[in-house]
Amino acid sequence: MLTRRAAGGPIVYFDNAATSLKPRKVIDAVTRYMVYSTANIHRGNHTLAQEVSIAYEHVREKAARFINCSSHEVIFVRGATEGINIVAAGMNLQNHENVVGTLLEHHSNILPWKSRCGYRAAPLLPSGLPDPDAASSLIDENTRLLAVTSCSNVTGVHVSVRPWAELAHRHSLPLLVDAAQSGAHHKIDVGEMDCDFLVLSGHKMCGPTGAGILYGKEKYLMKLTPVFLGGGTVSLVRPDYTYELRELPWRFEAGTPDIAAVLGFGAAIDYVEEIGFDAIKEHMSEMRSALDDLFSSITGIRLLQPIDTRIPRACTVSFTEASGTFPPDYLSRILSDTFGIMARSGHHCAHPLHDSFGAKGSLRVSLLFYNTLEEVSYLGDALKKVLKMTGTA
Amino acid sequence: MHESRPIDINSEPEDMLSQSVLFSLRSNVLLYELPGLRSEVPGQFLLTDLVTGQHFGLSNEQAAIIRTLQILQETVSFGDVSEACRQKFGVPVDCSAIQALLKDLDDLALIKSKSLSREQIVARQLKYRRAILERLQCDHLSSLLQWMKTSLEFYKHKLAGHPARITRLEELLDLPITTREDVRQNLHKLLPAGLNRYSNINWRSTSGTTSERMQTVHVGDYLQEVTQRVLHLNPCFDVEILGSPMCVLTTPVCSGLECHMDMNVPYERRLRYGRALFLNSVMNPVHFPEEKLEQIIEEMRKHQPRYLYCNASYAAALATYILQKQPKLPRFKTVLTSYEVTSKIHKRLLMQAFSCPSFEIYGLTEVSQAAMECEDGKMYVPHDTHIIEILDRDRRPVRPGEVGRLYITSLRKYSVPLLRYRTTDLARAASEPSTIRAEFCFQRIEGRIGDLIAKPDGQFLTPRMVDDAVSRCESGIGWYSLVQKNEHSYRLYIVPTPEYSNRTEGQLSALLAELLGPEAMISVEPVKEIRPGSSGKFRLCYQEEPQDSLQNQF
Numbered sequence: 001m002l003t004r005r006a007a008g009g010p011i012v013y014f015d016n017a018a019t020s021l022k023p024r025k026v027i028d029a030v031t032r033y034m035v036y037s038t039a040n041i042h043r044g045n046h047t048l049a050q051e052v053s054i055a056y057e058h059v060r061e062k063a064a065r066f067i068n069c070s071s072h073e074v075i076f077v078r079g080a081t082e083g084i085n086i087v088a089a090g091m092n093l094q095n096h097e098n099v100v101g102t103l104l105e106h107h108s109n110i111l112p113w114k115s116r117c118g119y120r121a122a123p124l125l126p127s128g129l130p131d132p133d134a135a136s137s138l139i140d141e142n143t144r145l146l147a148v149t150s151c152s153n154v155t156g157v158h159v160s161v162r163p164w165a166e167l168a169h170r171h172s173l174p175l176l177v178d179a180a181q182s183g184a185h186h187k188i189d190v191g192e193m194d195c196d197f198l199v200l201s202g203h204k205m206c207g208p209t210g211a212g213i214l215y216g217k218e219k220y221l222m223k224l225t226p227v228f229l230g231g232g233t234v235s236l237v238r239p240d241y242t243y244e245l246r247e248l249p250w251r252f253e254a255g256t257p258d259i260a261a262v263l264g265f266g267a268a269i270d271y272v273e274e275i276g277f278d279a280i281k282e283h284m285s286e287m288r289s290a291l292d293d294l295f296s297s298i299t300g301i302r303l304l305q306p307i308d309t310r311i312p313r314a315c316t317v318s319f320t321e322a323s324g325t326f327p328p329d330y331l332s333r334i335l336s337d338t339f340g341i342m343a344r345s346g347h348h349c350a351h352p353l354h355d356s357f358g359a360k361g362s363l364r365v366s367l368l369f370y371n372t373l374e375e376v377s378y379l380g381d382a383l384k385k386v387l388k389m390t391g392t393a
Numbered sequence: 394m395h396e397s398r399p400i401d402i403n404s405e406p407e408d409m410l411s412q413s414v415l416f417s418l419r420s421n422v423l424l425y426e427l428p429g430l431r432s433e434v435p436g437q438f439l440l441t442d443l444v445t446g447q448h449f450g451l452s453n454e455q456a457a458i459i460r461t462l463q464i465l466q467e468t469v470s471f472g473d474v475s476e477a478c479r480q481k482f483g484v485p486v487d488c489s490a491i492q493a494l495l496k497d498l499d500d501l502a503l504i505k506s507k508s509l510s511r512e513q514i515v516a517r518q519l520k521y522r523r524a525i526l527e528r529l530q531c532d533h534l535s536s537l538l539q540w541m542k543t544s545l546e547f548y549k550h551k552l553a554g555h556p557a558r559i560t561r562l563e564e565l566l567d568l569p570i571t572t573r574e575d576v577r578q579n580l581h582k583l584l585p586a587g588l589n590r591y592s593n594i595n596w597r598s599t600s601g602t603t604s605e606r607m608q609t610v611h612v613g614d615y616l617q618e619v620t621q622r623v624l625h626l627n628p629c630f631d632v633e634i635l636g637s638p639m640c641v642l643t644t645p646v647c648s649g650l651e652c653h654m655d656m657n658v659p660y661e662r663r664l665r666y667g668r669a670l671f672l673n674s675v676m677n678p679v680h681f682p683e684e685k686l687e688q689i690i691e692e693m694r695k696h697q698p699r700y701l702y703c704n705a706s707y708a709a710a711l712a713t714y715i716l717q718k719q720p721k722l723p724r725f726k727t728v729l730t731s732y733e734v735t736s737k738i739h740k741r742l743l744m745q746a747f748s749c750p751s752f753e754i755y756g757l758t759e760v761s762q763a764a765m766e767c768e769d770g771k772m773y774v775p776h777d778t779h780i781i782e783i784l785d786r787d788r789r790p791v792r793p794g795e796v797g798r799l800y801i802t803s804l805r806k807y808s809v810p811l812l813r814y815r816t817t818d819l820a821r822a823a824s825e826p827s828t829i830r831a832e833f834c835f836q837r838i839e840g841r842i843g844d845l846i847a848k849p850d851g852q853f854l855t856p857r858m859v860d861d862a863v864s865r866c867e868s869g870i871g872w873y874s875l876v877q878k879n880e881h882s883y884r885l886y887i888v889p890t891p892e893y894s895n896r897t898e899g900q901l902s903a904l905l906a907e908l909l910g911p912e913a914m915i916s917v918e919p920v921k922e923i924r925p926g927s928s929g930k931f932r933l934c935y936q937e938e939p940q941d942s943l944q945n946q947f
Contacts, residue, residue, distance in 0.1 A: 008577075325588050337608050338581060
């Protein structure tokens with residue numbers, strides 16, 4: 001990908017919050033399965049079936065180690081959205097019940113709840129973090145779960161999950177963490193977080209699309225009704241068609257999964273761990289500072305979240321051009337076609353958050369560890385060149 | 394037009410105009426000078442609309458003289474006019490000036506013209522008008538060059554060392570070319586400073602049919618004004634039709650964000666400017682579902698369009714359906730086709746289905762519409778909006794009737810203006826000058842350079858040339874695409890209509906053999922579908938393995 005050129009130069013990929021680039025290691029893992037060891041998992045005893053079943057379960061163990069849990073608590077899903085939907089559907093939520101979330105949430109952590117019961121969102125503090133006291137006041141006897149993101153896909157603020165888990169548990173509620181934006185940014189430790197559910201998308205951490213994980217504490221997973229049933233989810237179907245669900249995690253994995261994607265996801269975990277979260281943190285911190293400096297120095301831009309260096313943030317920044325001359329869609333197109341910078345425009349599946357900022361959309365740049373300070377500097381130059389034309393920069 | 398700088402005809406008259414009767418914006422509007430009509434009055438420039446008799450830019454007294462001249466035009470003798478003016482205005486009038494004026498007016502069929510046909514009047518006026526149009530274009534261009542050199546970073550460098558004023562259009566050949574890469578990579582240097590001060594900023598994106606996608610912007614009323622100027626060239630587009638309801642049927646992604654219509658957008662969201670209804674489209678018109686066609690017809694009944702603006706490859710499905718079902722439709726005055734070369738097969742179909750003439754309109758996202766097919770079949774360019782050049786590979790104008798690459802200069806566009814913009818389209822120069830319009834014209838658009846194919850002897854064939862041959866087959870073809878497989882081998886893919894038969898196949902083979910020559914190996918293959926490209930556009934022909942040498946001829 002990075003050898004590809006656009007607008008006469010190399011591509012600068014700043015849309016990592018949507019999906020990350022795929023390293024050769026991941027591509028090779030997918031390709032190897034496709035060309036060398038294709039077979040279904042858990043369904044056969046021939047050599048290929050056995051090989052790939054073992055490889056598949058190795059990824060599960062790897063994923064469990066990656067987030068610090070037991071492997072039977074890891075359910076492979078297509079991505080975070082599917083994971084949340086499995087939890088929402090499996091809880092048998094009733095109309096009069098509710099789920100409490102925050103204003104920071106992605107639609108995927110709102111709609112699965114809202115479609116089944118009431119949804120209440122805690123507002124943001126001036127810091128940009130969600131207000132736990134407000135969330136506490138929203139909880140009542142009909143609240144079934146607390147749902148919070150660990151990192152906003154719009155503002156990039158990192159939410160410290162532990163206090164939210166304590167809040168949930170004070171009310172005897174489970175906490176679900178949407179960690180879609182966190183996987184490649186910092187170490188996820190579900191034990192330290194003490195969360196009860198966590199979802200993760202592999203494709204945002206260098207894996208292929210189509211593979212992610214739903215983590216759940218065993219006691220909560222066992223309470224969920226599986227949404228999908230079929231091959232692989234039951235240990236027995238009797239003559240009267242009653243059945244017995246298999247043990248965790250397989251009761252939640254009906255049918256043939258996206259095996260190639262899961263194997264690729266395993267390679268992505270290896271890739272991220274080989275780089276190491278210490279190195280990632282250090283590099284991302286430098287780039288975050290560079291982003292802060294850059295956006296502090298450009299006039300004519302309105303940030304959706306003011307720069308507050310005390311708040312831990314991912315390298316994700318959403319903004320609009322202040323005069324409205326360049327709507328986000330077109331600013332995105334100019335950055336793309338004239339400068340080769342790929343950044344995303346729109347609401348980023350977070351309409352309520354944009355509404356709260358009074359923005360009809362924004363342009364988002366989101367970086368990952370393979371981005372460079374030079375690219376940040378290049379973005380700054382490009383923005384200044386374009387915004388100069390408004391007469392405000 | 395917010396972007397344009399109106400020409401102040403009084404500011405530099407000696408540079409602009411010197412003849413008594415000077416130019417026509419259209420056939421009925423004249424600008425002319427009255428040099429010393431009365432001895433104490435200096436020369437003045439006057440604008441008059443010969444249809445309405447309204448005069449602009451002159452004193453009431455002079456307007457009265459002109460009106461008197463017009464009243465007397467059929468019986469006038471110079472002495473009578475002089476006397477009439479003296480009696481009416483009580484001042485002495487310079488008879489020689491009046492005589493000169495009347496002679497000019499007579500030469501131009503502006504008086505004593507009741508017995509002349511419109512064509513005869515135009516014929517008398519053409520050489521005058523052309524001379525004036527060229528001078529006017531030079532003036533527009535000079536104004537643009539001045540703006541480019543002083544206001545746009547990109548052209549400051551590009552035009553360094555070049556004069557900011559030109560007096561003859563030939564001087565355009567000495568000015569630098571602007572390429573797509575120039576625009577793509579320097580968009581920010583082509584935007585005027587203080588862009589936010591402009592009203593109505595319209596960002597546009599090319600479809601990416603021929604190369605990487607690129608962006609541009611039109612500000613103010615540029616798009617509306619230019620479109621009207623282009624449409625106005627065709628007599629079909631009179632005042633009544635220009636502001637009337639119309640429908641648009643094209644690809645679901647005709648122009649990036651602007652035209653992206655998905656395929657099931659509610660009626661209200663597809664209605665633009667209160668009169669342009671964008672019809673729901675499909676990814677491939679070869680498989681246009683009947684219920685969607687019914688919906689289009691129903692919406693046409695509701696919207697009552699006077700004309701259809703379409704991509705003919707998509708509208709062909711609608712036309713076929715209309716001919717089959719014979720639904721009651723509003724009365725269309727014309728069908729305009731654009732976006733890609735219109736096959737004569739589809740043009741015939743559209744004219745038959747909508748019972749009206751069909752004309753092609755040529756445009757680029759970068760400059761909006763630029764040329765309009767008129768009643769003589771030639772493509773005309775408004776003199777005050779664009780200059781079109783058709784050049785060979787050495788960037789010299791091709792000879793009459795020959796094919797060259799089309800270069801376009803936008804005269805009225807002050808945001809991302811384009812000087813001698815190198816398009817990826819081919820056009821054929823007019824074989825002979827127009828006998829009906831003074832404006833620049835060329836014979837026709839020939840298609841995209843990337844769609845050229847080669848005959849076995851190496852000669853190029855444009856999509857239009859291929860269509861000339863294939864469309865001689867009068868029935869049996871829904872859509873087609875001629876693919877050159879290798880140097881000698883060609884395959885014509887056809888989506889057949891019910892009329893298709895072995896005879897059709899034989900006829901097509903013969904027509905292609907005539908076009909391609911005896912060494913060509915030709916096969917005709919009926920298929921269930923031909924797929925458009927990613928931008929939704931079809932290709933009438935192309936090489937499976939494009940040869941650079943073929944495209945480099947231009």
